Each structure stands twice: as C-alpha cells, then as structure tokens.
Amino acid sequence: xxVLKIKLFQETASYTKPFAFKVGETYPxxxxxxVIGMIHWIIGATSYQEMNVSIQGxxxxxxxxxxxxxxxxxxxxxxxxxxxxxxxxVSLTIHISADKELLHQIAQELSSPGEYLSLGRKEDLVRIDxxxxxxxxxxETSGHHHTLTQGIYIPLDYLYDPELTSGIRYRLNTTYDVxxxxxxxxxxxxxxxxxxxxxxxxxxxxxxxxDLVYFFSxxx
Numbered sequence: 693x694x695v696l697k698i699k700l701f702q703e704t705a706s707y708t709k710p711f712a713f714k715v716g717e718t719y720p721x722x723x724x725x726x727v728i729g730m731i732h733w734i735i736g737a738t739s740y741q742e743m744n745v746s747i748q749g750x751x752x753x754x755x756x757x758x759x760x761x762x763x764x765x766x767x768x769x770x771x772x773x774x775x776x777x778x779x780x781x782v783s784l785t786i787h788i789s790a791d792k793e794l795l796h797q798i799a800q801e802l803s804s805p806g807e808y809l810s811l812g813r814k815e816d817l818v819r820i821d822x823x824x825x826x827x828x829x830x831x832e833t834s835g836h837h838h839t840l841t842q843g844i845y846i847p848l849d850y851l852y853d854p855e856l857t858s859g860i861r862y863r864l865n866t867t868y869d870v871x872x873x874x875x876x877x878x879x880x881x882x883x884x885x886x887x888x889x890x891x892x893x894x895x896x897x898x899x900x901x902x903d904l905v906y907f908f909s910x911x912x
Contacts, residue, residue: 695789696799697826697899702782705751705816710865716776720843720884721749722811724908725865725877727786730811730818734801735794740867743790744907748844750887752781784811785842787826787905799823826899837892838904845882846906852893859883866908880908 707719707726727745735741757776788798802809802823809818845864848854862882868875885891897905 693789693828694792694795695787695826695828695899695905696795697822697824697901697903698784698786698788698802699821700784700786700811701819701821702784702811702816703780705779705782705812706776707779707812708776716774718754718777718779718812719862720751720779720886721747721782721784721845723747723862723864724845724880725867726812728867730809731788731798734805734809735797741790741794743788743794744909745789746787746844746905746907747784748786748842748904749782749784750842751779751783754779783842785903787828787899787903787907789828789907826901828897828899828905831896831898833892833894833896837890838896840885840887840889840891840904842903843884843886844904844906845884845908846891847908848881848883850893850897850906851883854883857883857885857891858889859885864908882908 705718705722706716707722709717709719724745724747727747728743731743732741755778757778759774759776788795790798802820809820810816811818845862846859851857860883862884863879864882865877866880868877870876891904899905
C-alpha cells in the first residue's frame with residue numbers, strides 16, 4: 693500500500709478537547725478530525741474526500757496559558773478566566789491513505805500552500821519538514837515487543853487484547869454526517885501510547901523507515 697507521509701513541526705499547539713469550558717484541556721497529539729479538517733482546507737474541498745489517516749508524535753513540554761474569555765447569556769456579556777493547556781515543541785508524523793490522484797493533490801498543495809498552515813487553533817502554525825511516499829507492510833514480530841519512539845493513537849480493533857496493553861483510552865471524532873444542519877460525528881475508540889511504551893502484538897504495521905502506521909479505519 694502506497695501512502696503519503698508528512699512530518700511537521702509546531703512551536704506551540706492546543707488540540708482542545710470537546711466540552712472543555714473552564715479548563716481548555718488538550719489532546720497530546722491532534723485527533724483524526726483535526727488533521728482531516730486541515731487536509732480538506734489545504735485542498736479547498738467543499739465536501740468530504742475519502743481518506744484514512746494515522747497520527748503520531750511527541751512534544752517537548754506542556755504549559756498553561758491564562759486567558760479571559762467572554763460568556764454570552766441573553767443580552768448580557770460576562771468574562772471568565774480560562775486556563776488553556778498548550779503543547780510546546782510538537783513534532784508530528786502523519787500518514788495519509790487515499791485515492792492516488794487525491795494524494796498527489798495533497799502533496800502538491802502541502803509543497804506550496806497559498807497561505808500559512810495551522811493545526812489546532814488558527815494561531816498554531818505548522819512547518820512542513822518533509823513529504824514522502826511510503827509503502828506500508830505488515831511485519832511479524834516473532835514474539836518480540838516494539839518500543840515506541842513516538843506517541844500514537846491505535847484503534848482498539850487492531851489490538852489482540854486492549855486490556856493487556858497499557859495506555860490512555862480516548863473516543864475520538866473522525867468524520868461526520870450532516871443531519872438537520874447539525875454535524876453528527878462518527879467516533880472511534882483508541883488507545884494512546886506514549887514514547888517508551890511497549891507494544892506487544894503478533895504483527896505490526898510499518899512504513900519503509902520503520903515508523904508505525906495505524907489508520908483510524910483498520911485495514912487488513
């Protein structure tokens with residue numbers, strides 16, 4: 693399987709969790725919906741383009757930014773303090789699987805974007821470090837564990853027994869349908885593993901450079 697591999701860097705980023713009102717908590721790496729949204733914006737898509745993404749990465753540190761937010765209730769406006777969690781020094785590796793023509797379009801737009809790119813908030817600027825084409829293969833582990841070099845989302849459907857793998861569970865947005873002018877999100881249960889964690893599975897999905905690849909919609 694030929695996929696597009698993108699390495700990018702963000703000096704700061706906040707991938708805010710839904711319903712985080714009093715404290716703006718962030719995911720450790722962007723959820724699928726955030727990355728898919730950025731890709732659609734890059735190519736100027738006005739409708740959903742079928743694609744599959746795998747997301748992994750690390751950050752150097754996390755800090756809290758104190759801000760004041762406005763709350764609207766009826767005809768009144770009140771202000772309230774808000775602590776926003778920010779990630780510093782974010783390095784991401786994103787794999788994209790899609791129709792070949794669409795992948796070429798994504799690669800072209802990423803190589804020469806019409807304006808600056810952001811991921812997360814509008815001010816979370818992106819620096820594209822590399823764009824490459826990779827083959828993804830299934831590798832037998834022969835009973836050996838794999839030590840992660842980056843944090844990664846792994847859908848539970850990939851894991852032989854999710855209870856035996858340590859990590860943080862999230863239910864992440866992927867794509868959505870529109871019903872009565874409202875977005876109805878499709879969600880997927882994943883396990884987030886961090887750098888240094890051990891992944892003990894009979895088979896692993898890797899690209900040519902040895903990086904793991906786990907798309908949100910499992911392929912076999």
